Amino acid sequence: MKIGILGGGQLARMMIEAVSKYDFRIYIYSTERNSPAGRLSHGETYGKWDDFSKLDKFIKKCDLITLENEFIDYHILEYIENSGVRVFPDSSVIKKIQDKFEQKKFLKENGIPVAEFCDAETEEDVIQFANEHKYPIILKSRTMGYDGKGNATVKSKDEIKDAFNAIAERGKVMCEKFINLKMELAIQAVRSREGEIKFYSPVETIQKNHICHLVIAPYNTETEQTEKIFDFAKTIVEKIDYVGVMGIELFLTDENEIIVNELAPRVHNTGHYTIEGSKISQFENHIRAILGYPLGDTELIFPYSVMINILGERNEKAKPQGYDLLFKSDNVFLHLYGKNETRKGRKMGHITVNGTDKNDTIKKALKSREVFNI
Ligand SMILES: Nc1ncnc2c1ncn2[C@@H]1O[C@H](COP(=O)(O)OP(=O)(O)O)[C@@H](O)[C@H]1O
Ligand SMILES: [Mg+2]
Structure with a gap:
């Protein structure tokens, strides 16, 4: 089986780690040379997304293609599909999801609760939205936003001009009502071919x-809200005819309502714990799903699994330190993504801790993070 992945970051890398034991061949197309995933793959093609001669050669090597980020213009995916190789999730799904406004429209049309929102072509549109929904509101770039880059909270009319201009530099703008949050939640859903x-x-x-920063699995599974989350997730993957793993970010509001924040058409940071925390990880299940194989058991192995991200704290060459201290503990698992340069806030790796008591497991994860440096 020859699988191509568009993107060479840690998500692709962990897919390779998950299925190389089955002797599936993975080829990487990366805009960065010698990428984290490229180095573990059966071959890396280095090129821009629209370098069609490189893309053609890459497509020829693959039986099917998947992706690890939602920022690749859907026209590129259409190009691949037109050349006879299937892409999962496909171009029509990515087209809907990569524009946050289109994504929210899709959710609303299918009865999924979301924050009130509107498209904002001008500052006037923002003022009108704020008059209807009261401050604060959030301006979001419709495309290419991640890790909060592309969002701005606006607390009064005076702040609109600067915020609108800053977000408009990235692309089209949308507005959302600011939701008072009790908690942020997420779920990974997987649907096979x-x-x-x-x-x-x-x-x-x-x-x-x-x-x-931190992911704690599971969110209390006994509640009415969890049922709702499963319901919403099922509706979403079915209505969009999704294939693969989807990460769904949710809010638990102060009024105990569940609303959907955003969809990620790929394996997701909030599912990294599944590598050691669950019987079959999100990475393996993604590959099984796109190949049309039976999906693996998603159940947790321990009562709790906690993941903490290792973010860079300086800008310099990466120097991982602390393996000896980490390896002293049981049920503690380290992943480094093979990035040579550490940078402030850059995702360099993560640690997962499995345990039987929620608070102890969280404490152990925080402690493990403290003893490791990169
Ligand atoms: N409508 C909202 N109300 C309150 N907080 C929000 C809202 N939208 C986003 N946020 C906060 O900003 C974070 C990033 O926003 P998100 O839309 O998920 O963008 P990104 O693509 O950067 O992840 C969310 O995780 C949440 O903490
Ligand atoms: Mg988000």
Whole structure:
């Protein structure tokens, strides 16, 4: 089986780690030379997304193609599909999801609760939205936003001009009502080419500076909200005819309502714990799904699994240190993504801890992070 992945970052790398044991061949197309995934793959093609002669050669090597980020223009995916190789998730799905406004429209049309939103072509549109929905509101870039880059919170009319101009520099703008959050949650759903669907447990996610910091699995599975989350996830993957793993970010509001924040058409940072925390990881299940194989068991192995991201703290050459201290503990698992340069806030790796008590597992994860440096 020859699988191509568009993108050479850590998500692609962990897919390779998950399925190389089955002798599936993975080829990487990366805009960066010697990428984290490229180095573990059966071959890396280095080129721009629209370098069609390189893309053609890459397509010829692959039986099917998947992706690890939603920022590749869907026209590139259409080009691949037109040359006879299938892409999962396909161009029509990515087209809907890569524009946050289109994505929210799709969710709303299918009865999924989302924050009130509108398209904002001008500052006037923002003022009108704020008059209807009250401050604060959030301006979001419709495309290419990640880790909070592309969002701006606006607390009063005076702030609109600067915020609008800053976001408009990145692309088209949309507005959202600011939601008072009790908690941020996420779930990974997986749907195979055969239509089989499985879910991982919903998880609690804690962000620092808009970047995922800690993930705690599972989010209390006994509640009415969890049922809703499964319902929403099922509706979403079915209605969009999705194939693969999808990460779904959710909010638990102060009024205990569940609303969907955004969809990620790929394996997701909030599912990294599944590598050691669950029977079959999100990475293996993604590959099984796109190949049309039966999906693996998504159940947790321990009562709790906690993941903490290792973000860079300086700008310099990476120097991983602390293996000896980490390896002293049981049920602690380290992943480094093979990035040569550490940079402030850059995702360099993560640590997963499995345990039986929620608070102890969280404490152990925080401690493990402290003893490791990169
Ligand atoms: N409507 C909202 N109300 C309150 N907080 C929000 C809202 N939208 C986003 N946020 C906060 O900003 C973070 C990043 O926003 P998100 O839309 O997920 O963008 P990104 O693509 O950068 O992840 C969210 O995880 C949440 O903490
Ligand atoms: Mg997000």
